[in-house]
Amino acid sequence: MSSQNKTDGAADGAGHEVIAARMRALMVRSPLAVAFVLGNRIELASEQFNHLFGHGDETDLSGEPVRALHVSDGAHSGLVDKSAAAFLAGRPLDEEVEYVRRDGSRFWGRLQATPVHWDQPGGEAMWIVEDVTAARQMRMQPTWTAKHDALTELANRREFERRLSDHVGSRRHEPVSVLWVDVDKFSEVIASMGSEVADHFLYGLGQMLITKVRASDLVARLDDDHFAVLLPDCDQHYAQIVAEKMRASIASFRLRWGLHRTRVKACVGVVQLQPTLETVDAVLGAGALACAEGKAAGGDSVRVFVSAGGFEELAG
Template sequence: MSPAASAAAAPADFTAARLRALLTRAPAAIAFVAGQRFEVVSDEFNHLFGFGDDSDLAGQGTRVIHTTEPAHAGLHERAAAAFAAGRPLDEEIEYVKRDGHRFWGRLQATPVHWDAPAGEALWLVEDVTAARAQRLQPTWTARHDTVTELANRREFERRLSEHVGSRRSEPVSVLWLDVDRFADAVNGLGTSVGDHFLYGLGQMLTAKVRASDLVARLEDDHFALLLPDCDQHYAQIIAEKLRAAVAGYRLHWGLHRARVKASLGVVQIQPSLASVDAVLGGAALACTEAKAAGGDSVRVFVPAGGYEELAG
């Protein structure tokens, strides 16, 4: 091999070595699929489907992990339609392991190259059997929003009612978050894309607060946060952090991109706000003032009926 050819081959070999290391060590079930056949799979992907050292899914047809031929064919039809529309495929599918055991997996599939959507695809699969069973429970569906999987308004109000009128001494605050011009940002992208963006925003908000805080989707693009043991001062700091986080967040779904900002209202529970409606009303009014100021800002509810500006 000539020196020039060796130099050209070296980066390719190094890239292949990186890929092999990633697929061996990454704690994720990853596979590359082409022509309804597994080309390369990670160790975790093999283990998820009951394959191991003495066997490998690489080189086998994707039919082997599906329960029936119609289920297999339907998946590839849906994936092709999604890829052609510039969207990944993200859905829950019943799979079968090598020993015949069935489980539910969340498949996230996307083309390796969007300019060749019918070519090789990247699959990520996560076992969601337990989470799916939980979501199917009546108690879960009664308390959660089906799009974002956050608490719904009914559950948020129930949890808030435990603090309104309480004689406990620790402060409790509530944030109302309204995405600025969300409808304009997702106009023409379709309901599934808008729902994915809302889900992503909800997950991002949850990651920015404490485990003891409650994040809920009230309706449409309106979210609320219940912050126990948090006074107005720290609630303002959290609200500003969330405002900046939303402003820096990139809504990304296949070829679809969008950026949004948010307005937030802050209120600390106090004796003058003697009901759940009064607390939520104060937070919503402060948020309305933030939107009226141009959005991408935070306002704090003041009992006298005024507003304190924090950002924007």
């Protein structure tokens, strides 16, 4: 072997060692419960993954059968079938699964699984599992389901209108504003990518919108691809700033769902509560009309409802 080949081989070996060291550090220090699964066997499990399933320093799930995590043979085989179908369709598997710990106790985990190589859907997969037992129990409560949208987990229309009604006609002097958010051409996303991908997009979009507002604000999904935001103690000027941040964030938001990629834009209508808007429907109608003006002008814009006596005059 030539000296050059020896040098190249040594460099390759050093590179592989660096990659292996990084992987070991990641699997020990990552806050995520991550495992790599091949067929019915766990090839490698992170420290958090082991802890989640009741294992510690003395025991490790690496090398164990995947069946050991599931409550029954039927649950295990059902998950295998679902993951195979999802991977073949170019989609990750995102499923809430009932798991069993080493001591026999059970918990609900959100499993997000993807192939390591999408061109080998039957090969090794990466699993990320999050304990959602408490969140699931909360979602099962009648009080939660009455107030929240099942798809996005945001407030639903009924809860938004109830909260908004506390401010409509109020004699308090602090300003209150509402944003109406309408995704542009969302029907094209559904037509081209399917309803399942579109649902994941709406969920991700809703979670992103929450990060753009204060804890005291309320983000809701009203229906389909329509969202609304209640901004207490917020005048029209500040509401415009929030609306523009949301518009820009939506325009830069990317959905990556397996092999599927998409992006959209949106219009945002802004309305500050005023005496002429005497009902909840009037406020929402003003926001929707302002938003419609933006869509008619080409989309991807913010429009402000400014009329003191009707919906006809818009600016933005």
